[in-house]
Amino acid sequence: MMANKKEQFIKTLDEHKKIIYKIVNSYCQNKEDRKDLEQEIIIQLWKSFDKYDSNYKYSTWMYRIALNVAISFYRKEKKWSVKNDFYNEESIFKIEEDTSEEQTELNYHLKLLQEFIHNLNELNKALMLLYLEEKSYEEISEVLGISKTNVATKISRIKLKLKKEFQNI
Amino acid sequence: MEARELNKILAAYDTKLDKKLSLNVASFKSINLDKSEKRTQSILKYRIIEIVVFSLLALFMGNYIASNWTQPHLAISGIIVGVFTLIALAGSIGQVTLLKQIDFAKPIVDIRKKIELVNTHGLLFVKLMFLSTPIWWAYVVVASDSLFNIDLYANMDVDFVLKYLMVNALLIIPLVWFLYKLTYKNLHITWVRKTIGLFVGTKTMKALEFLKDIKEFES
Numbered sequence: 001m002m003a004n005k006k007e008q009f010i011k012t013l014d015e016h017k018k019i020i021y022k023i024v025n026s027y028c029q030n031k032e033d034r035k036d037l038e039q040e041i042i043i044q045l046w047k048s049f050d051k052y053d054s055n056y057k058y059s060t061w062m063y064r065i066a067l068n069v070a071i072s073f074y075r076k077e078k079k080w081s082v083k084n085d086f087y088n089e090e091s092i093f094k095i096e097e098d099t100s101e102e103q104t105e106l107n108y109h110l111k112l113l114q115e116f117i118h119n120l121n122e123l124n125k126a127l128m129l130l131y132l133e134e135k136s137y138e139e140i141s142e143v144l145g146i147s148k149t150n151v152a153t154k155i156s157r158i159k160l161k162l163k164k165e166f167q168n169i
Numbered sequence: 170m171e172a173r174e175l176n177k178i179l180a181a182y183d184t185k186l187d188k189k190l191s192l193n194v195a196s197f198k199s200i201n202l203d204k205s206e207k208r209t210q211s212i213l214k215y216r217i218i219e220i221v222v223f224s225l226l227a228l229f230m231g232n233y234i235a236s237n238w239t240q241p242h243l244a245i246s247g248i249i250v251g252v253f254t255l256i257a258l259a260g261s262i263g264q265v266t267l268l269k270q271i272d273f274a275k276p277i278v279d280i281r282k283k284i285e286l287v288n289t290h291g292l293l294f295v296k297l298m299f300l301s302t303p304i305w306w307a308y309v310v311v312a313s314d315s316l317f318n319i320d321l322y323a324n325m326d327v328d329f330v331l332k333y334l335m336v337n338a339l340l341i342i343p344l345v346w347f348l349y350k351l352t353y354k355n356l357h358i359t360w361v362r363k364t365i366g367l368f369v370g371t372k373t374m375k376a377l378e379f380l381k382d383i384k385e386f387e388s
Contacts, residue, residue, distance in 0.1 A: 010192070010194065010197065013192060013197070014192045017190055017191075017192050018183070018186050018187075018190060021186065021190055022186075039200050042197070042200060042202070043200065043201075043202055043204055044273050046202040047202075048272075048273065048274045051272075051274060052274075053274070061274055064273065064274055064275065064276065064277060065273045065274055067277055068273040068275075068277055068280050068281075069273060071277065071281060072284065075375070075379070091193065091196060092192065092193050092196045092197050092200075093190055093191070093192060093193065094190070094191050094192075094193045095186070095189050095190050095191075096188075096189040106178065106181050106182065106185065109178045110178065110182055113175075113178070121382055122379075122382075123277070123278070123281075123382065123383065123386045124386070126277060132175075132179055134176075142276065143276065143277060144276060144277050144278055145275075145276025145277055145278035145279045145280075146278055146386070146387055150387070150388075154386075162175070166175075
């Protein structure tokens, strides 16, 4: 029974691995921190796996847990590395390197975006991630626990900030 | 960068992750999934110890007040110490309740508030310490009577005691105002920030600052 549960968990984790990967990379710049945070998120997801509330989408539930753990981790550790080794992961989530010109350009833009996200505070970082994932205002409001109106106001502010930040690119 | 371009980049990133990102099952299996949350457990343990200690103290004070009911100065001192004990007990019970409500599957703002309120517990004791200053004599009277069987009041000059009580009573109003101000909501006021910073550790200060951020985020 436990083996079945674990298999089910691995399957779910595999389906939603991008969520964890993106959150971990947004909250940690250091490779070792990222590995620790990945583990902490997975442990917390496992512990809450039986308590999943089907009233919410699985992704909403996962975002809540992963972001809550990431914020706690960020506030607890904060071991920032100056070097951003964003794409050299060797942990639970493996990513193949691609050095094509197209990918190099994509990586450059992503790095800029990542730096922009890194400079936001913990809560705005969570909001930004959800916004970039094109989540609905309702889902963002469910994950964060603020009203939809507040979500809309904050997103319009973030959009302005983004536009200002990237206007010269 | 326009929204359209940003979406294009993110879509390309998503495509890349779809193709290149994989779950390392071997690495996953090496994780101890049942690892306990040591920090939360340790905070919970300390708060439970506090509840036991304050409960015993509250019981002792109840007994002390009942035993000295016929001697007003001892009974009043006992009531004062008892009230402070009950406030501290309520604070610790509140902390255990908060700790029990922490569920990472709940909305972020709600959970963060609970976690940071747990981390600001030290401020309650700072406030109780300040609030105790005009009535510190109550602790001394109760302690000397209970531990050494010495009634300090009986050996004091009545005029001095009355003047002392009046001065301290006058201190209570500004003190209550002062304590009312000592909250994360007033961290933008320099003296509030400095006073709190002087008496609490970095962890409590960081938690208070984050509570302020949460309040701003909610508004």
